[in-house]
Amino acid sequence: MKRKRFLWLVPMLVLSLILSACGGGSSSTGGEADSEGKDNDKTFSLKAGHSLTEDHPYHIGLLELAKNVEERTDGKVKIEVFPLSQLGAERELTEALTLGTADMSVSSTAPIANFYPEIGIVDMPFLFESREHAYKVLDGEVGQELLKGMENVGIVGLAWGENGFRHITNAKQPINKPEDLKGLKIRTQENPIHLDAFNALGAKPTPMAWTEALTALQQGVVDAQENPIVVADTYKLYEANQKYMTLTGHLYSPAVIMFSKSVWDTLPGEYQDILKEESKKAGDQIRDLITKSDEESLKVLKEQGMEIVEEVDVAPFREAIQPVYEKYESEFGKEKLDAILNTK
Numbered sequence: 001m002k003r004k005r006f007l008w009l010v011p012m013l014v015l016s017l018i019l020s021a022c023g024g025g026s027s028s029t030g031g032e033a034d035s036e037g038k039d040n041d042k043t044f045s046l047k048a049g050h051s052l053t054e055d056h057p058y059h060i061g062l063l064e065l066a067k068n069v070e071e072r073t074d075g076k077v078k079i080e081v082f083p084l085s086q087l088g089a090e091r092e093l094t095e096a097l098t099l100g101t102a103d104m105s106v107s108s109t110a111p112i113a114n115f116y117p118e119i120g121i122v123d124m125p126f127l128f129e130s131r132e133h134a135y136k137v138l139d140g141e142v143g144q145e146l147l148k149g150m151e152n153v154g155i156v157g158l159a160w161g162e163n164g165f166r167h168i169t170n171a172k173q174p175i176n177k178p179e180d181l182k183g184l185k186i187r188t189q190e191n192p193i194h195l196d197a198f199n200a201l202g203a204k205p206t207p208m209a210w211t212e213a214l215t216a217l218q219q220g221v222v223d224a225q226e227n228p229i230v231v232a233d234t235y236k237l238y239e240a241n242q243k244y245m246t247l248t249g250h251l252y253s254p255a256v257i258m259f260s261k262s263v264w265d266t267l268p269g270e271y272q273d274i275l276k277e278e279s280k281k282a283g284d285q286i287r288d289l290i291t292k293s294d295e296e297s298l299k300v301l302k303e304q305g306m307e308i309v310e311e312v313d314v315a316p317f318r319e320a321i322q323p324v325y326e327k328y329e330s331e332f333g334k335e336k337l338d339a340i341l342n343t344k
Helices: 002-022 057-072 090-099 117-123 131-138 141-153 192-200 210-219 229-234 269-303 315-320 322-332 334-341
Strands: 044-049 077-082 104-108 155-170 185-188 204-207 224-227 244-260 307-309
Touching (some): 057 244, 090 155, 117 141, 117 244, 117 322, 117 334, 131 141, 131 244, 131 269, 141 334, 155 229, 192 204, 229 269
Parallel strands (some): 044 077, 244 307
Antiparallel strands (some): 104 244
């Protein structure tokens, strides 16, 4: 009888040992290692994606981040960087982060707003007067609260970068005033605020992913697009029927270095801290590179024959988009918008 009871207990003991072993790896919250340090013995192979070229500051910043993270974790965290929407366009990749089917990315904020509407406030037209103004807001209380709030949709916002001030290029004519935009078919990002702004200016906005936009510009499906200067240069938009550029600076385009929260939670706390620190450095590097590239890229565009309207009276443009502010005041809060506008 005793022998039968003992035999019955053996599989139960084996099962108990198996379950204990399964629970000894990284915790679901990415917290402390176990008593034997097993968590820090694990290796993590991650993929980071973005939509731009290999010479764009996004790519350069992520490569530097990956190198520093691998060094600081003694090779335990390796990040492979994929440019040119290889892991998906910005909107698709952001959605994949929320679902936990992608690891990491850097994206401008406009596509993120489709999943996290609160971040749309920084995409309001003519919100920031200068880079310095934008940095004070984003690195201050408002910007840090926006990053923290991303966790509510399954994303960990690690740091702010940028894609620069956005300007208009087109194949038709120089743009000097809002009336010059009337009826112009312009590719925009997939963002309702951008659509409302260009509708208010009299244009015909057409939202599409950037990979589709290049073909649309070349084939004349759309007449115009709006992007930072470096994008017009790196993608040689002067070869895609874009003869004119107007430096409207109508939108400052912040970018976010971000992680899927479900993936983030599998990492030990020590590695999370390293990623946060290196993401901040990468974000600052991206900002610096974008700033430096503006002057260099503008020179290239001029050399390639693109006609640049540099002196723009933005007052009529601001006046034309006032209905957009009135529409979104209730969503974002007038006090918060005023706080951003009045930040010095």
